[in-house]
Structures are given as C-alpha cells and as structure tokens.
Amino acid sequence: MTRGHSTALVLACYAIGILIEILPLPQVLVPFRPFVLAMFLVYWAVETPGLVGYGTAFALGLVADLCSASMLGEQAVRLVLVLWIVQRFRARLRFFPLWQQAVAVGMILFVDRLVVALVHLSFGLPQAPAVSLFAPLIAIALWPWLYVLIDLARLRARERN
Amino acid sequence: MGYAGKNSTRISDSALSTLPMLFYLGLSIALMIADNRGGYGRIAREQLSLVTAPIWFVASSPVRLWRGGREELALRSQLQDENAAKTKALAIARARIQRLDAVSEENLRLRALLGGTRGYRLDVRLVGILDVDLDPFRQRLVLDGGSDDGVRIGQALIDSGGVLGQVIEVSRHRAIALLVTDPDHAVPVQVRRSGLRAVAYGTGSSDVLRLPNIPLSGDVRAGDVLVTSGIGGRFPAGFPVGVVSRVQADQMRLFVIGEARPAAHMERGNEALLIANLPPDADVGPPAPAGADAANRAASEALVAATLAAESGATPTLASARTANTAAKAGAAPAPASTRSATAAAKTAAAPAPATTQRATGPTKRVEQPATPATTPPAPTTATEPRP
Numbered sequence: 001m002t003r004g005h006s007t008a009l010v011l012a013c014y015a016i017g018i019l020i021e022i023l024p025l026p027q028v029l030v031p032f033r034p035f036v037l038a039m040f041l042v043y044w045a046v047e048t049p050g051l052v053g054y055g056t057a058f059a060l061g062l063v064a065d066l067c068s069a070s071m072l073g074e075q076a077v078r079l080v081l082v083l084w085i086v087q088r089f090r091a092r093l094r095f096f097p098l099w100q101q102a103v104a105v106g107m108i109l110f111v112d113r114l115v116v117a118l119v120h121l122s123f124g125l126p127q128a129p130a131v132s133l134f135a136p137l138i139a140i141a142l143w144p145w146l147y148v149l150i151d152l153a154r155l156r157a158r159e160r161n
Numbered sequence: 162m163g164y165a166g167k168n169s170t171r172i173s174d175s176a177l178s179t180l181p182m183l184f185y186l187g188l189s190i191a192l193m194i195a196d197n198r199g200g201y202g203r204i205a206r207e208q209l210s211l212v213t214a215p216i217w218f219v220a221s222s223p224v225r226l227w228r229g230g231r232e233e234l235a236l237r238s239q240l241q242d243e244n245a246a247k248t249k250a251l252a253i254a255r256a257r258i259q260r261l262d263a264v265s266e267e268n269l270r271l272r273a274l275l276g277g278t279r280g281y282r283l284d285v286r287l288v289g290i291l292d293v294d295l296d297p298f299r300q301r302l303v304l305d306g307g308s309d310d311g312v313r314i315g316q317a318l319i320d321s322g323g324v325l326g327q328v329i330e331v332s333r334h335r336a337i338a339l340l341v342t343d344p345d346h347a348v349p350v351q352v353r354r355s356g357l358r359a360v361a362y363g364t365g366s367s368d369v370l371r372l373p374n375i376p377l378s379g380d381v382r383a384g385d386v387l388v389t390s391g392i393g394g395r396f397p398a399g400f401p402v403g404v405v406s407r408v409q410a411d412q413m414r415l416f417v418i419g420e421a422r423p424a425a426h427m428e429r430g431n432e433a434l435l436i437a438n439l440p441p442d443a444d445v446g447p448p449a450p451a452g453a454d455a456a457n458r459a460a461s462e463a464l465v466a467a468t469l470a471a472e473s474g475a476t477p478t479l480a481s482a483r484t485a486n487t488a489a490k491a492g493a494a495p496a497p498a499s500t501r502s503a504t505a506a507a508k509t510a511a512a513p514a515p516a517t518t519q520r521a522t523g524p525t526k527r528v529e530q531p532a533t534p535a536t537t538p539p540a541p542t543t544a545t546e547p548r549p
Contacts, residue, residue, distance in 0.1 A: 022220045027367065058185040062192075065202070067213050069301055069337065072202035073192030080189060084182045123197050126299065126344050126365045 210332030323401035323424030372419035
C-alpha cells in the first residue's frame with residue numbers, strides 16, 4: 001500500500017516548507033503566500049500516517065517559529081490543529097480524486113487562517129489583511145502539482161533502492 | 162490513529178488520538194503565553210542564532226542572485242547613465258555638505274556654550290540588509306551584522322531618506338530591526354517648521370505614520386517635515402522621519418490627529434546606516450569642574466576641525482580656519498590655562514556682546530579676537546558655569 005519513503009525526502013520537504021515561509025517576496029504578494037509547510041505536513045500525514053505524529057507537527061512548528069519572527073508556538077499550534085483535522089478525515093482524503101483532495105486541503109488551510117486570526121486576536125497582535133484569505137485558494141491551485149511532484153520523487157527514490 | 166479496519170471502538174479511538182493533540186496544543190499555547198509575557202522567544206532565538214543564520218542566508222539567496230545577475234548583465238550605456246547621474250548627485254551633495262559643515266560647526270560651538278553636545282556626536286556604521294520576510298504582518302528587517310560587528314540593541318537605523326527603524330534583537334552575526342512603520346514602534350519627533358513636539362507611531366502599513374494627541378492649538382499642517390527630536394536618547398536629533406500628509410481633529414474635537422508619510426525608503430534598499438549617540442559627556446547633573454568640561458569641548462571642537470580640514474581642503478571657510486586655530490592651540494598644550502583660553506576663544510567668537518566678553522575673558526589671559534562674521538547670531542545665553 002505505502003510506496004516506501006526516504007527520510008531525506010521528508011526532511012527536504014519540511015526544509016523547503018520553512019524556506020518558503022521566510023522567502024522574500026514583493027510587498028504586494030506577501031499576504032498571498034500559501035502555508036506550504038502545512039501542505040507538506042498534510043501530504044506526509046495522509047501518505048505515511050505512521051511517521052507523522054503530533055510531536056512531529058509541534059517540533060516542525062517550533063523550528064518554523066524560531067526561523068521566522070512569529071510568536072514562539074504560533075505555527076506549532078497551527079500545524080498541530082492542521083494535523084488533527086487531517087487525521088480525522090485521513091481515510092477519506094486518501095481516496096479522494098486529486099481535485100477533491102485539493103479543495104479539502106484548501107478548506108483545512110482556510111480553517112488555519114481562522115486559527116491565526118483567533119491567536120492574533122487573543123494576544124493583541126495586528127491582524128493579517130483580509131486578502132490573506134485568498135492564500136488557501138492559491139494552495140488549492142498548488143496542491144495537485146505538489147502531490148504529483150512528491151509522488152514522482154518518491155518513485156525515483158524507491159527505484160534507486 | 163484511525164486506521165480503516167482497526168478493531169477498536171470509535172470512542173476510545175478518537176479519545177486516544179485527541180489526547181496527544183490536546184497535550185501538544187496546551188504546550189504550544191503555554192509557549193505563546195511565555196513568549197508574549199516574558200519575551201522568551203527573543204532569548205531562544207539569540208541562543209539558536211548559529212542555527213538559524215544559515216537558513217536565513219539560504220532564504221535570501223534568490224534575491225542576492227537576482228541582484229547580482231542584474232548587475233552583471235547591465236548594459237554599458239545604463240552604467241554610464243547611472244554613473245553620470247551619481248556624479249551629478251555627488252557634486253550637489255558635496256556642495257551642500259560644505260555649507261552644512263560651517264553651520265554644524267557653528268551649531269556645535271553654540272551648543273557648547275549651552276553646556277552639552279546632545280545628539281550631535283554620532284557613531285556611524287554601514288550594514289547590509291538581508292532580505293528575509295520574518296513576519297509579514299509585523300515590519301522587521303534582518304541586518305547582516307551582529308554583536309561581533311559592534312551592533313547593539315537600541316541603535317537607530319537610517320537610510321538616505323530618513324529614519325528607518327531601530328535595532329531590537331542582536332545575536333552574534335545577525336540583528337533584527339523594527340521599522341518605524343511597525344505598530345509597536347514610536348519615535349519622538351518635532352515639526353521642523355514650528356518646533357512642535359509629537360510622537361509618531363507606526364500603523365503596520367508601510368506608507369503611513371500616525372501622530373495622535375497633538376493639541377488643537379498645535380502648529381502643524383500638511384506638508385510639514387517631521388524630524389527626530391532627540392528626546393529619549395534613542396534617536397539622534399535632526400533626522401527626517403516623514404512628511405505630514407493629513408491633519409484632522411479627532412472625534413471628541415479635543416486633539417488633532419496627523420498622518421505622515423515616512424521619509425525613509427521602506428521598499429528596502431540594500432544597505433542602511435546604523436547610528437548611535439556617543440555617551441553624553443557632561444550633559445546631565447551639575448556642571449562638571451571647569452577644567453574637565455573645557456577639555457571635553459576642546460576635544461570635540463578639535464574633532465570637527467580635523468574633519469573639516471580633511472574634507473573642505475579646497476575652500477576652507479572662515480569658521481573652520483578659526484576653529485582649527487583654537488583646536489591646535491588646545492591640542493599643543495593641554496594645560497588648564499590653555500584649555501580655558503580655548504573655551505574663552507570659542508565664547509568670544511560666538512558671543513560678540515560686550516558683557517559676555519568681559520565675563521568670559523575675566524580670569525584668563527587675552528586671546529586674539531577674530532572678526533565676527535555677520536551670520537553669527539547673538540549668544541542665546543551668557544556663560545553660566547562657575548569659573549575658577
């Protein structure tokens with residue numbers, strides 16, 4: 001059932017996710033930056049559930065928090081909640097066709113935006129501009145490509161083994 | 162974990178998967194509270210900066226590649242145009258600097274009369290900006306320099322336009338600066354035209370500063386230039402902060418609320434200047450003993466004279482020549498009598514009023530009286546320090 005995995009590939013995915021998080025963008029595009037780290041986490045949680053636990057999500061979020069200047073624990077909360085939703089619907093997500101999966105991921109990331117708004121509200125931080133609600137739409141457009149890309153990389157890795 | 166076909170009851174299954182979730186959720190919320198109340202995030206980042214620095218370096222590499230490539234591929238004609246424009250700008254800037262040097266020297270002398278050089282002795286350092294989006298909704302910059310390079314918390318950051326922000330976190334090789342437009346940032350300012358003091362707060366959007374609580378009678382209107390007032394000691398005085406764009410009464414009609422456009426180029430240049438006030442010498446407390454005070458002043462005047470002599474070699478102004486004379490005298494024989502005479506010379510030069518001259522030159526020997534330039538204003542106050 002599972003297509004095998006290589007630890008290097010998983011780590012590379014997470015590293016890319018964190019890099020995209022702090023990659024400089026033109027000021028106009030900043031609110032549209034999708035939460036790619038969460039998308040990678042969703043992929044690995046759906047495909048290799050034994051490998052991705054809440055500890056992973058928490059640690060990943062903490063590293064991302066340390067690299068960026070967000071509040072310590074903010075992205076940890078977001079990733080833990082994303083993982084929780086994914087694990088609720090994992091069986092269904094696993095067998096969705098790709099476009100339906102993309103929409104589901106987009107909705108998860110939309111919930112994530114609400115979590116961000118709630119966290120910022122409760123700690124009195126400035127709110128993200130309203131256009132950042134479009135970031136999940138970009139994530140929807142991105143998801144099929146991401147999925148196919150990682151699948152190909154995994155196949156390549158398995159062939160090498 | 163909710164595998165399909167796992168033969169456990171639904172309730173215990175969901176409970177089992179929820180418990181660790183709640184544990185980690187609680188842990189991260191506790192972390193957030195700790196960071197928010199105690200600022201532990203800053204400390205953790207300082208400790209781990211050796212790990213995060215390479216990540217930031219990699220993240221900023223696309224921008225550096227882009228810039229480097231553009232510079233490599235620039236056309237010869239473009240470079241020539243750019244060179245011509247820059248030469249022109251440099252010539253204009255030089256001309257202005259030469260005029261300003263005379264004014265700044267005169268200002269220093271007048272300030273010395275008042276007993277302090279607050280905000281006019283600066284330590285300047287150039288730092289690069291690493292283009293890293295630390296947090297899209299709080300406005301921060303990563304600077305390519307840390308405590309090993311002498312960057313300290315609280316240093317002000319300026320660019321060619323004006324005040325950009327201040328350093329808030331320093332690790333060994335990187336520092337983080339808060340921009341003036343961040344909602345957490347406030348800078349004490351002064352309206353350059355009328356001298357009205359106010360505080361400019363950031364708003365979170367990169368082209369608006371807010372000036373709340375200006376009294377209704379305050380003399381401020383659209384188009385006024387705001388400069389740092391130097392109050393509080395963080396920002397040296399006199400640097401442009403912004404231009405007032407709109408002024409309106411608040412809802413209660415008790416105060417005026419102003420909006421200003423930042424003067425600095427917020428759209429991120431390559432480099433910025435870090436400046437810091439040198440520690441004030443005899444700025445607070447009772448007046449220092451006359452000997453030490455005069456020595457300080459002679460030293461600072463010698464500094465100015467030296468830079469002036471180095472920079473405006475072709476056309477030395479009357480003022481700079483005079484100060485060079487004075488400074489040379491003070492430097493040659495730093496005996497109390499001679500430093501006193503140096504101060505007296507500065508005083509007589511700045512204050513042509515007969516009463517002041519008498520008082521200042523009383524206990525010392527007579528020094529040469531230079532021709533008073535027509536531009537020198539009368540001294541604002543007479544000498545107040547007790548003379549020995």
